[in-house]
Amino acid sequence: MKTQVTSLFRSVFGREPEFVTRAPGRIEFIGNHTDYNGGTVLGASIDRGVWAAIAKRDDGKRRFYSKFSDTLLEFPATAPVRQTGDANWVNYPLGVIAAMPAFGLRAPGGFDFCDLSDLPPGSGMSSSAAIELSSALAFLGITGQVEKTPRETVVKIGKHAENHFVGVPCGILDQGVSGFGKKDHLVFIDCLGPRFATVPMPAGAHFWIFNTHTKHALVDGLYAARNRECMEAAKALGVSLLVETSLPALEASREKLSADAYKRARHVLEEIDRVARVTAALERGDLPVVGQLLVASHRSSQHQFENSTGTLDTLVDALVETPHVYGARLTGGGFGGAVMALTDAAFGEAEVSAVIAAYAKKHGGAKPDVLHCQTGDGAAVM
Incomplete structure (x- = not known):
């Protein structure tokens, strides 16, 4: 390049x-x-x-x-x-x-x-x-x-x-x-x-990106709205940022929050815990547990943070039923975009084709773009 x-x-x-x-x-x-x-x-x-x-x-x-x-x-x-x-x-x-x-x-x-x-x-x-x-x-x-x-x-x-x-x-x-x-x-x-x-x-882990090319027309406004809801929750809980509180404190003060602010805060606090659990699982080389936590993250985005979409959910649903997949979740801000799948080395074209077919069946023949990518080094003068 x-x-x-x-x-x-x-x-x-x-x-x-x-x-x-x-x-x-x-x-x-x-x-x-x-x-x-x-x-x-x-x-x-x-x-x-x-x-x-x-x-x-x-x-x-x-x-x-x-x-x-x-x-x-x-x-x-x-x-x-x-x-x-x-x-x-x-x-x-x-x-x-x-x-x-x-x-x-x-x-x-x-x-x-x-x-x-x-x-x-x-x-x-x-x-x-x-x-x-x-x-x-x-x-x-x-x-x-x-x-x-x-x-x-x-x-x-x-x-x-x-x-x-x-x-x-x-x-x-x-x-x-x-x-x-x-x-x-x-x-x-x-x-x-x-x-x-x-x-x-851990060796043997592979990343696959399934890009739906769907994007909510109000994505910037929705991202900002989620930010506001999180800040609203933090203020109601008496902290500057949600990281400064805990799930027990959130539950104890639930009546102070709107329904949406409560759900956003619960997602964030549980997600921070999932990051810690994934980090520990990676250090053990336990990719099956990592995969389970990735799926749990997506379900929380789907139901609590509400930044998933039907197309992203279809991909995750299909991927978790596909052989050689550890787990899958939306990646990025949400409201459209892409799903990341963490797989083993045996995941290949046959599995990709099955996921695409399941997606096309549910979404009028539309097909996601698929990208198999690897980790790489950070920004640099070349």
Whole structure:
């Protein structure tokens, strides 16, 4: 992919890039909507992602090209302005530029920039975080700041961009996993710190992504609504974040919460416990127990957090009845998108075909896209 993005840069801008960077997509392994509640999560960076190429300009112009949208946009090297419509893809790198001064970093002046992705869009593997981190490393590269900027700061820049410029109230899961990923490992994040660590993945485990390409039309609003409901629950329980309370305390104060706030809080607290139990099971190499907890996570998302959909539920239902599957759950924010299946090495085309057939039978012949992916290393200058 380095050759491809370099060639793309050359064809668009007629010169060579000065820096090429890459940041991987991620699988949310377990820890659904726990991150902005101060909880813990496990994720895997994968062997696909977003590549960026960049070179400085001396005329005060910032030019952006994305292969995904096949559009070239030009802006002055002034304070970034949020874009709408077909240009909204550029809000991710623009948001990174806007965030840099908040971390004591110098924003870049003029430049030519392009990106190229081998991540399926809308697949729940957070192409947005991959764009943010590859952009951040590119901008730090051309301003001579990349070597002195801690990886944790790069991750926080990406989150700041998404929260304050793009406008999505996400936690640090996506950026943290993309930034701290390691091949053959999962990334553990204590989001209250935040604190990052890696957990070895037992040999023989495989990830399969079943992408429905369905997305609720109000997904951004629904994500924000879940965030508000969690904050409402925390306030009613007298804490700043749900991680600071417990299930017994939640039950003791149930009458103080709306029905929805109670369900959201219960999901978050039980999910934090599942993260701990999955981490312990991984350390024992007990993939069957890991699989059971993944399914329990999905059922909680389905019935308590209510961020699943009928299409995601169909996939999970089919997968848990399929040989060689340890477990399955939605991955990402939900309200559409994709399901992750954790399987053994014997899971293959026959099993995939059976799952697709079950899905097509229930959803009018529609078929999910299927991706077999592996763990990969985190964001880097290439």
